[in-house]
Amino acid sequence: MQRIKPFDHLILILGALFLIAPVVMAIMSSTQNAIDIHTNGLYITPGSNAVATYGKVLTHKGGFTGDVTGLRMLMNSMIMGIGFAVGKIVLSMMAAYALVYFRFRFATLLFWMIFTTLLLPLEVRIMPSYQVMSTLGLLNSYTGLIVPLLASATGTFFFRQFFRSVPDEMLEAARIDGAGPFKFFIDILVPLSRTMMAAIFIIMFIYGWNQYLWPLLMTTDESFYTLMRGIKSILQVWIGSQIPDYNEAFALAVLAMVPPVAVVVIFQRMFIKGLTESDK
Amino acid sequence: MAKLSLKNVGKTYAGGTLAVSGVNIDIADGEFIVLVGPSGCGKSTLLRMVAGLETITDGEIHIGERLVNQLDPAERDIAMVFQNYALYPHMTVRDNMAYGLKNRGASKSVIAERVAEASRMLELGPYLDRKPRALSGGQRQRVAMGRAIVRQPAAFLFDEPLSNLDAKLRVSMRMEIRKLQKRLGTTSLYVTHDQLEAMTLADRLVVLNEGRIEQIGAPLEIYRRPASTFVASFIGAPAMSLLDAHIDAGAITLEGHTLARVGNSAGPVTLGLRAEDLHIAARGVPMAVEHVEELGAQRIVHGTIGAQTLAVIDAGDQQVQDTVQVSIDPARLHLFDTTTGRRIENRLHTAVHEPAL
Numbered sequence: 048m049q050r051i052k053p054f055d056h057l058i059l060i061l062g063a064l065f066l067i068a069p070v071v072m073a074i075m076s077s078t079q080n081a082i083d084i085h086t087n088g089l090y091i092t093p094g095s096n097a098v099a100t101y102g103k104v105l106t107h108k109g110g111f112t113g114d115v116t117g118l119r120m121l122m123n124s125m126i127m128g129i130g131f132a133v134g135k136i137v138l139s140m141m142a143a144y145a146l147v148y149f150r151f152r153f154a155t156l157l158f159w160m161i162f163t164t165l166l167l168p169l170e171v172r173i174m175p176s177y178q179v180m181s182t183l184g185l186l187n188s189y190t191g192l193i194v195p196l197l198a199s200a201t202g203t204f205f206f207r208q209f210f211r212s213v214p215d216e217m218l219e220a221a222r223i224d225g226a227g228p229f230k231f232f233i234d235i236l237v238p239l240s241r242t243m244m245a246a247i248f249i250i251m252f253i254y255g256w257n258q259y260l261w262p263l264l265m266t267t268d269e270s271f272y273t274l275m276r277g278i279k280s281i282l283q284v285w286i287g288s289q290i291p292d293y294n295e296a297f298a299l300a301v302l303a304m305v306p307p308v309a310v311v312v313i314f315q316r317m318f319i320k321g322l323t324e325s326d327k
Numbered sequence: 328m329a330k331l332s333l334k335n336v337g338k339t340y341a342g343g344t345l346a347v348s349g350v351n352i353d354i355a356d357g358e359f360i361v362l363v364g365p366s367g368c369g370k371s372t373l374l375r376m377v378a379g380l381e382t383i384t385d386g387e388i389h390i391g392e393r394l395v396n397q398l399d400p401a402e403r404d405i406a407m408v409f410q411n412y413a414l415y416p417h418m419t420v421r422d423n424m425a426y427g428l429k430n431r432g433a434s435k436s437v438i439a440e441r442v443a444e445a446s447r448m449l450e451l452g453p454y455l456d457r458k459p460r461a462l463s464g465g466q467r468q469r470v471a472m473g474r475a476i477v478r479q480p481a482a483f484l485f486d487e488p489l490s491n492l493d494a495k496l497r498v499s500m501r502m503e504i505r506k507l508q509k510r511l512g513t514t515s516l517y518v519t520h521d522q523l524e525a526m527t528l529a530d531r532l533v534v535l536n537e538g539r540i541e542q543i544g545a546p547l548e549i550y551r552r553p554a555s556t557f558v559a560s561f562i563g564a565p566a567m568s569l570l571d572a573h574i575d576a577g578a579i580t581l582e583g584h585t586l587a588r589v590g591n592s593a594g595p596v597t598l599g600l601r602a603e604d605l606h607i608a609a610r611g612v613p614m615a616v617e618h619v620e621e622l623g624a625q626r627i628v629h630g631t632i633g634a635q636t637l638a639v640i641d642a643g644d645q646q647v648q649d650t651v652q653v654s655i656d657p658a659r660l661h662l663f664d665t666t667t668g669r670r671i672e673n674r675l676h677t678a679v680h681e682p683a684l
Binding site: 214216217219220221222223224225226230234235238239241 | 378379380399400401405406407409410411413414415416417418426427430431474
């Protein structure tokens with residue numbers, strides 16, 4: 048047992064408080080009403096408006112057309128997050144499988160070409176991408192929102208490195224056991240990659256969940272609103288003497304935080320379990 | 328169960344490196360053949376060519392009556408045990424063993440029956456539902472064996488299966504493998520760099536050096552009549568001492584000492600002496616002792632005669648002197664050509680009972 052050092056703990060506690068303070072403020076403020084926040088600033092004590100605020104945020108039909116609820120936005124964000132994560136994992140695993148296990152010409156060159164796309168952020172190619180989607184008639188659709196961003200250099204890179212670390216004997220044993228390329232992938236590689244998949248799921252879910260610019264561009268139909276756009280639109284009502292619904296914005300922000308946190312907590316456990324259990 | 332035949336088999340890598348060449352082996356049904364040699368001698372490559380994991384660039388390999396050069400590993404009717412076991416870590420022991428059968432479309436009842444039989448043979452019953460990581464090295468090795476057995480293949484291929492185990496376990500697994508192979512009667516090809524493992528397991532040994540066969544034969548035959556200096560120094564521990572000697576006028580002389588009379592023609596020869604054929608005696612060739620390895624039951628005395636080193640096994644328990652007299656049984660001399668390293672039959676005339684020393 049190590050001796051407890053009070054000073055070290057003090058620093059840790061202060062650090063934890065510092066990091067957690069904004070989150071606490073957001074949660075607490077979301078339970079007050081808008082006028083109190085406007086006059087008194089942010090709160091660190093709970094108010095009495097929690098049920099009303101969250102109820103309103105989830106079910107109130109808002110937006111210009113007045114038919115998009117918080118629940119709807121939550122669902123859209125969820126579709127984006129899961130669609131991104133699952134799609135990217137499937138695509139990049141298949142790409143990495145081909146790169147690692149099939150000997151074809153220029154495989155390394157191809158890999159590096161994919162890899163260099165990491166250097167180009169979405170914003171660089173956002174207009175051409177938009178144009179392609181619009182020509183294909185995929186604006187205002189989930190397909191259009193998700194598919195163009197599925198190719199993932201990061202994912203391909205991670206899976207490629209992982210597949211290369213799988214011992215060759217595993218492939219040879221499987222070949223002798225009569226497993227063809229497809230069976231080897233499904234029966235051996237996919238189960239072995241669970242840890243990797245969990246890690247990439249965390250990253251890609253949050254990436255998809257936090258998308259703002261792309262959905263903004265791709266969708267004009269409010270039924271495709273995501274939470275990120277919802278928060279923004281609540282704060283945009285500063286017209287005349289109207290006070291923005293700070294509490295609702297905070298409530299939405301809190302709601303927007305919950306799924307990523309849940310994903311991290313759940314998958315991190317799987318991730319760590321995978322790490323400690325794995326022996327190849 | 329099948330014969331295995333390798334006809335003039337060779338392997339040249341794309342870069343032009345010659346890994347294996349001109350290998351001819353005929354393996355009888357049920358025979359246990361061990362390929363042995365130092366690392367880089369091509370023994371693993373040869374095994375992998377039989378398995379179908381490496382392409383065959385020269386010659387033909389037949390398993391049973393079938394020419395398998397162009398067949399996939401799965402179609403060759405062989406099973407392989409790998410050095411690092413290569414068990415599927417996410418599958419239970421049972422699934423590991425069943426996987427190959429499942430892929431071949433065996434029925435559930437057949438799979439269950441074969442797995443049960445193999446696990447009984449290998450005493451794996453209690454571990455069937457465990458994952459490989461929950462097993463010890465020896466148990467993993469058994470699972471790898473089980474995976475081969477359930478398939479009931481024409482031949483087993485072993486690629487240094489015991490080298491990841493500790494010394495004690497290696498000895499007991501060695502015996503188990505041999506017993507199992509005898510019981511099943513499956514033709515086996517086994518690769519190892521451990522000459523002791525090779526000697527104890529094999530019906531016949533194949534000693535490889537630089538991609539070529541140096542000698543094929545029963546372990547004792549190879550031990551007693553090594554075909555070349557390479558085989559002589561590779562098989563047996565401590566290694567056979569190889570000394571420069573001369574034949575002059577029908578007498579073998581080593582550093583001026585006459586050892587035996589032979590009918591071979593005059594000239595330089597390489598003299599091979601096994602440590603256990605030499606004795607420390609009251610009279611003999613004087614050897615300067617350099618160091619002594621105590622093994623308990625016996626000791627190995629390393630020393631020099633003139634400038635040449637040799638090892639002698641001594642079972643006595645007296646203190647070893649700085650200089651000892653080594654007696655050499657002329658009937659146990661090995662002679663090799665100095666340039667080619669091939670064995671020369673020594674035509675012994677009369678042993679020099681009283682060494683003229």
